[in-house]
Amino acid sequence: MAVLTEEQSMLRDAARTWTQEKSPVSAFRKMRDSGQPLGYDPAAFNEMAEMGWTGVIIPEEYGGSDFGYLSLGLVLEETGRTLTASPLLSTALAAASALILGGTAAQKEAWLPKIAAGEAVGTLAIEEGPHHAPEKVALAATKSGAGYSLSGKKTFVLEGMAAGVFVVSARTSGKPGDKAGVTLFLVPADAKGVSRKQLKLADSRGAAIVSFENVEVGADAVLGEADKGFDLLEKVLDRARAGLSAEMLGSAIQAFETTLDYLKTRVQFGQVIGAFQALQHRAAKMFTDLELARSCVEAALAAIDNDSPDVPELVSLAKAKVGDTLHLVSNEMVQMHGGIGMTDAHDAGFYLKRARAAEAAYGGQAYHRDRYARINGY
Amino acid sequence: MADFGGDIDAFRADAKSWLEANFPASLKGKGGMMAIEGETPDSAEVKAWTHAMGEKGWGVPTWPKAYGGGGLAPAEARVLQQEMNRIGAWNPVGGMGTMMFGPTLLEYGNEEQKQQHIRAIAKQEVRWCQGFSEPGAGSDLASLQTKAEDKGDHYLVNGSKIWTSGGQWADMCFCLVRTDNTKKHEGISFLLIDMHDPGVEVRPIKLIAGASPFCETFFTDVKVPKENLVGPLNGGWTIAKRLLQHERNGLSGGGGGGGGGGMFGVGGSPASMAKSYVGVDEAGRIDDADLRSRIIAHEMDTKAFQLTAFRMMAEAKSNQGPSAVTSIMKNAGTKVGIDRAELILEVMGTQGLGWEGDDFKPDELQAVRGWLGGKAITIFGGSAEIQNNIISKRILGLPDPLGPSSN
Numbered sequence: 001m002a003v004l005t006e007e008q009s010m011l012r013d014a015a016r017t018w019t020q021e022k023s024p025v026s027a028f029r030k031m032r033d034s035g036q037p038l039g040y041d042p043a044a045f046n047e048m049a050e051m052g053w054t055g056v057i058i059p060e061e062y063g064g065s066d067f068g069y070l071s072l073g074l075v076l077e078e079t080g081r082t083l084t085a086s087p088l089l090s091t092a093l094a095a096a097s098a099l100i101l102g103g104t105a106a107q108k109e110a111w112l113p114k115i116a117a118g119e120a121v122g123t124l125a126i127e128e129g130p131h132h133a134p135e136k137v138a139l140a141a142t143k144s145g146a147g148y149s150l151s152g153k154k155t156f157v158l159e160g161m162a163a164g165v166f167v168v169s170a171r172t173s174g175k176p177g178d179k180a181g182v183t184l185f186l187v188p189a190d191a192k193g194v195s196r197k198q199l200k201l202a203d204s205r206g207a208a209i210v211s212f213e214n215v216e217v218g219a220d221a222v223l224g225e226a227d228k229g230f231d232l233l234e235k236v237l238d239r240a241r242a243g244l245s246a247e248m249l250g251s252a253i254q255a256f257e258t259t260l261d262y263l264k265t266r267v268q269f270g271q272v273i274g275a276f277q278a279l280q281h282r283a284a285k286m287f288t289d290l291e292l293a294r295s296c297v298e299a300a301l302a303a304i305d306n307d308s309p310d311v312p313e314l315v316s317l318a319k320a321k322v323g324d325t326l327h328l329v330s331n332e333m334v335q336m337h338g339g340i341g342m343t344d345a346h347d348a349g350f351y352l353k354r355a356r357a358a359e360a361a362y363g364g365q366a367y368h369r370d371r372y373a374r375i376n377g378y
Numbered sequence: 379m380a381d382f383g384g385d386i387d388a389f390r391a392d393a394k395s396w397l398e399a400n401f402p403a404s405l406k407g408k409g410g411m412m413a414i415e416g417e418t419p420d421s422a423e424v425k426a427w428t429h430a431m432g433e434k435g436w437g438v439p440t441w442p443k444a445y446g447g448g449g450l451a452p453a454e455a456r457v458l459q460q461e462m463n464r465i466g467a468w469n470p471v472g473g474m475g476t477m478m479f480g481p482t483l484l485e486y487g488n489e490e491q492k493q494q495h496i497r498a499i500a501k502q503e504v505r506w507c508q509g510f511s512e513p514g515a516g517s518d519l520a521s522l523q524t525k526a527e528d529k530g531d532h533y534l535v536n537g538s539k540i541w542t543s544g545g546q547w548a549d550m551c552f553c554l555v556r557t558d559n560t561k562k563h564e565g566i567s568f569l570l571i572d573m574h575d576p577g578v579e580v581r582p583i584k585l586i587a588g589a590s591p592f593c594e595t596f597f598t599d600v601k602v603p604k605e606n607l608v609g610p611l612n613g614g615w616t617i618a619k620r621l622l623q624h625e626r627n628g629l630s631g632g633g634g635g636g637g638g639g640g641m642f643g644v645g646g647s648p649a650s651m652a653k654s655y656v657g658v659d660e661a662g663r664i665d666d667a668d669l670r671s672r673i674i675a676h677e678m679d680t681k682a683f684q685l686t687a688f689r690m691m692a693e694a695k696s697n698q699g700p701s702a703v704t705s706i707m708k709n710a711g712t713k714v715g716i717d718r719a720e721l722i723l724e725v726m727g728t729q730g731l732g733w734e735g736d737d738f739k740p741d742e743l744q745a746v747r748g749w750l751g752g753k754a755i756t757i758f759g760g761s762a763e764i765q766n767n768i769i770s771k772r773i774l775g776l777p778d779p780l781g782p783s784s785n
Contacts, residue, residue, distance in 0.1 A: 002689070003696040260774060275777040280770035287769055288706040292679075295686040295703075321682055373674045378649045378664050 002298040008071050014051065015078035022047065023084040025347045031085055032204040038162045039206025040085040049118020054092040057100070062112035069093075069239060070301040073246035080250025083350055085205050087121045087159040089247060094158075094240035095122025098167045098184065102224035102232045107186060111165060124240065125154035125166040125187075125210050126233065128176075132363040134169065134233055135179050139212060141170035147218040148172070150185065150193075153211045158361065160208025161198055164189050167236070168212070172227050179230040184223040191215050203350075203357035238315040241362045242300040245318040248358050249290075249297050252326040255333045255351040256286050262337055279336060286329050293318075293325040313375045320368040323359045330355035389454050393461045400430040406466035428470040432501030437471020438480060445484070446497030452695070473544070475499035475506040477628040479552045482621040486568075486609045495550075495570075509539040509553030509571065509595060510618065517764050519554070520563045520615060524597060526555035533557075533607070535571060535600040541758065545580045545593035548573045552621075558612050568614035570606040571597070587750035625759050626708045646741075647680075648673050648721040655725050669724065676717045683714050702773050709765045712755040719749040 004012065023044055031041050048054065056072040058064025072093055079088060096115050099108050099122075114120035126134055139152025150170055157166070166187045174181030187194065193215035199207040224232040260283060263274030273279060300318035303311045330352040334341040341348040359365065402423040420428065431437045434448065439455040441447020450458065462468065480499045483491060498504040515522040524537025535555060542551065551571045558565030571578070577600035583592045609617050649664070652673055657665045664670035690703050722745050723730040730745045732738030756762040770776045 001693070003692050260776075263776060272777060275779050277767075277770075277779050280774075280776050280779070281763070281766040283774055283776065284709075284766035284769040287702075287774060288710055291703045291706045292682040292686055292710060295689045296682050298689065299685045317678055317681055320678060369671065369674045369678065372678055373649070373663070373670065376649065376677070377662065378653055378658075378670070378673070 001294070002070065002302065004074075007067070008074060011056075011067070011071055012074040012078065015053070015075040016081075018047070018051065019078045019082045019084055023079070024082050025350060028083045028085055028204075028350065029347075037198050037206075039159070039204065040087065040162070042162075044084070045086045045088075046118060048086060048088060053088060054118045055116035057093065058096055058112050058116045059100070062108055063116035064096075064112070069242060069304040070298065073243060073297065073301040076243050076247040077250035077253075080247035080252075081254040083251060083347075083354055087123070087162055087206065089240065089243050090123040090159040090163070091115050091121045093243040094124050094236060095165065095167055097239040098122075098124070098223060098232070098236045099186075101235055102184065102229075103186075104220070106220065107223065111186070114164075120164040121159055121162045122165045122167065123157060123159045123163040124169075124236070125157045125160070126169045126237075127154060127156040128152070129155070132360070132367050134237060135182065135230060136176045137169050137171045137182050138176045139168065139170045141172050141183055141185065144216060147216060147221065148185070150187065150212040150215040150217065153209065155209045156199065156361070157196075157208045157210045159206045160196055160210050161206050163208075166194075166210060167223060169229065169233055181227050182230040182233065183226045184229040184233060185217055185221045186223050187212070187215060187217060187221065191217065201357055202353040205354070205357065234312070237362055238311050239304055241315050241319045241368075242297070242304055244358060244361055245297045245300065245315075245322045248322045248326045248355075249293055251351060251354060251358070252293070252322065252329045253290060255326070255329045255348075255355075256283075256290060258347065258351075259283075259329070259333045259336050273336075282332060282336075286325075286332060289321075289325040289328065293322040296321045313372060316363075316368040316372040316375065319363060320365045320372065323365040323368070326355045327359060327365070386453060386457060390457050390461060393458050396434070397461055397465060397467055400427070400434075401462075401465060401467040402427055405468075408468070424470060428502050431470055432503070435500055437469055437502065438476050438500045441480065441484065441496065441500060445492050446500035471500065471502045473502075473505060474508055474552075475504065478508065478621050478624045479506050481624050482552075482617060483608065485620065486617045490605065491570075491608060504549045505544065505547055507542045507545045507548035507551050507573065507593075507595075509542055509551045511541045512538060513540050517761055519618070520566065522554055522556060522566065524553070524555050525559075526557050526567060526569055526602065528557070529601075532604060533569065533602045535569070535577075535597045535602055537597050539595040539597075540583075540592075542580070542593045542595045543591050545573070545595050546582055551578075551595070552608075554614055554618055557614075561612070563615040564612050566614040566618070567611055568608040568617045569602055570608065571600060571602055575600045577601075585751065586753070587747045590751070622760060626765075627704070647677060648718060648725055649677050651722060652725045655727060655729070673721055673725075676714070676721055679717065680714050683710050686710065705765075705769050705773050708759065709756075709762050712762065715752055715755055719745075719752040723749045 027041065027044065052065055053075050055064030056067045056075065057069055059066045076089060079086065092115060096112065099112055111120060111122060115122055128136060128138055139150065139154065141148040141150050150168065152170070154168065157163070166189060168185045168187050170183055170185055171181055172183040189196070193213040194210065195213070196208045196210045199209050201207050223229070263279060263283065264272055266273050296314070296318040300311070300314040303314045333348045333351055337346065337348050340346050363371070405423055405427060435441070435443060435446055436448045436458060439448035439450040439458055440452060441449070443449030448455070476499060480496060483495055487495070495504070499506070509524070510519060512522050512524060524535065524539060526533040526535045537555070539553070545551070551573050553569050553571050554566050555569050556565055557567040573580070577598045579596040579598070581594045583590055583594060585592065608614070652664045652669065656669065659665045664673065686703060687707070690707065693703070726742055726745055729738060729742050732742050732746065734743065760768070771778050
């Protein structure tokens with residue numbers, strides 16, 4: 001555990017208490033069973049916003065507490081533990097980061113206070129294929145009058161059904177795969193020509209396919225600079241990846257602890273199965289991996305807070321390491337629980353499904369291992 | 379010096395001027411293997427540097443001044459290390475005396491023992507070796523059989539030890555002996571034995587990498603004075619466990635760099651070596667997709683281990699108390715070390731398999747020995763399997779499958 005300030009410890013403790021009491025895994029189960037198309041419980045998200053969690057990284061002048069990414073990571077770790085479904089990551093971290101890093105005063109004024117208050121949900125609309133590839137942008141933004149006209153489709157848009165505003169990556173020049181010629185746009189969900197369709201994924205969280213058909217936006221919808229949006233997008237993505245890594249760390253820790261409890265209670269051959277060395281050493285390996293992953297996640301979040309030049313390297317390290325760890329732990333959770341872990345009535349399946357969706361989001365392990373090597377020149 | 383009334387900057391200035399006055403510039407950057415107890419005759423400069431550091435107590439900077447240590451606060455010791463790094467100076471005082479035995483004796487020894495032994499370690503005057511493992515007592519250390527019989531005014535020791543690193547050069551041995559046959563753990567005592575006694579015979583062991591610092595040690599009717607018993611009779615196991623903690627901390631390599639593997643092998647990262655031995659494609663990637671992906675995974679493991687070592691130090695500094703993370707350091711560090719040696723060998727190809735001769739560069743000859751010698755790091759100091767047992771039992775609270783025969 002990173003060395004925390006008193007305020008950070010209080011925030012973490014508050015998040016732990018609230019998630020354990022108000023948002024245990026049974027709450028997620030209830031939401032899933034209800035078929036809620038948003039993929040989260042709006043009442044629960046309102047409570048999170050009231051506690052100030054949606055404003056943690058937002059400057060005070062826009063209604064936030066300017067408390068930093070490590071602090072928001074502490075909250076996300078706790079929500080990850082209980083698989084709390086909410087747009088916290090998409091709106092209060094990803095979209096908020098895009099506005100903080102690239103927004104004009106007017107753009108910030110228009111959206112950050114609403115995001116901080118939990119009144120508006122923002123999200124990134126950046127994926128066009130089954131694999132994370134932020135430079136493979138085909139969605140076209142062509143000059144139209146004083147502004148642009150957007151046409152194309154985005155998939156795997158997290159919280160896409162709830163979003164009131166999208167941060168859309170579009171191509172203003174070049175071809176898909178070029179980093180130059182990518183421009184970020186702020187597009188309200190109610191803009192003419194925007195339509196969305198629920199993307200039903202195995203993890204039951206909120207996701208959508210969002211279509212843009214001749215969506216007219218003004219020049220003031222450009223976030224950052226036209227044609228030069230890729231560097232900004234990478235910065236935003238690194239923040240989102242670090243936050244998601246914290247959430248995944250929490251999920252992995254809880255999956256491990258739930259499994260460890262089972263090893264101590266399940267009796268076969270007249271003894272608890274946790275007495276078997278074959279299982280003990282696998283548990284020790286998972287514990288070791290979790291500790292290593294924690295170091296990477298905390299280092300990435302701290303690097304963002306310090307605006308350190310090694311943010312991209314540390315973020316890719318964190319996403320890959322915590323991805324590998326969650327992958328392993330979620331598989332072992334099912335295997336060590338045996339038959340009961342295969343049943344829908346047990347929580348193990350929730351962790352397994354969430355693991356794979358979270359691994360894929362903002363780039364999986366293979367993507368980030370390759371990126372780590374490219375950053376380091378090999 | 380422990381009080382922080384003084385300014386840390388003032389200490390830094392003092393350390394800087396003392397180091398510049400006493401560290402011979404010709405020894406710059408020549409630390410490395412010299413710190414490990416060895417047979418190499420020291421040059422006059424090394425002797426002078428060792429003497430100066432010994433007198434100052436800065437070879438063991440945080441040990442109490444009353445016993446010849448530096449008496450520095452941890453923050454001051456860090457500053458000292460930074461200043462040493464800055465000018466390429468290295469600590470000439472090392473070995474098992476400083477890493478394991480000294481800290482243990484400071485905790486468990488009586489006043490006479492501390493006065494007698496600690497200062498000599500701080501001055502690098504007496505070299506120590508470890509008499510723990512026996513041919514029949516490896517991972518199950520507490521089954522050891524070397525016995526010490528009470529003969530009134532002395533103990534009579536008979537038996538044999540194995541893997542006594544540096545035994546052929548050691549002056550003294552801190553040894554686990556059986557003083558009660560009726561109990562396992564509670565029949566073990568912690569005894570200090572003079573290696574120059576005529577009843578002590580040491581035979582070096584040749585390993586798969588060639589010559590090694592490891593020895594077999596035989597004790598035949600060795601008379602050991604009663605005052606050489608550390609702690610209570612039959613109370614040696616507790617002391618041994620504490621000492622093994624010091625050993626593990628030392629072997630995991632703390633500050634990183636490959637965890638224990640740093641003692642072996644060659645410098646440079648597998649990634650950078652692969653760029654020259656394997657080549658790169660037009661995009662600058664290592665030109666072997668499979669090897670590249672395994673190198674990447676290893677480099678990331680290395681970074682994760684280093685970050686964990688930093689986290690552990692930060693936690694220790696903030697006095698949050700010892701955290702569970704320390705328990706994983708040996709396995710995590712040695713995995714990185716072993717993987718690194720394997721990858722370097724593979725990266726070098728057949729040039730990494732040279733045993734001797736001028737067809738191979740010194741780094742290449744070192745790589746094959748580092749690879750072979752490095753296999754020891756997941757075996758000694760408590761094997762990887764024993765570490766996993768410890769994590770399972772002490773951290774995760776799982777039942778002990780070995781029952782009372784374990785510790």
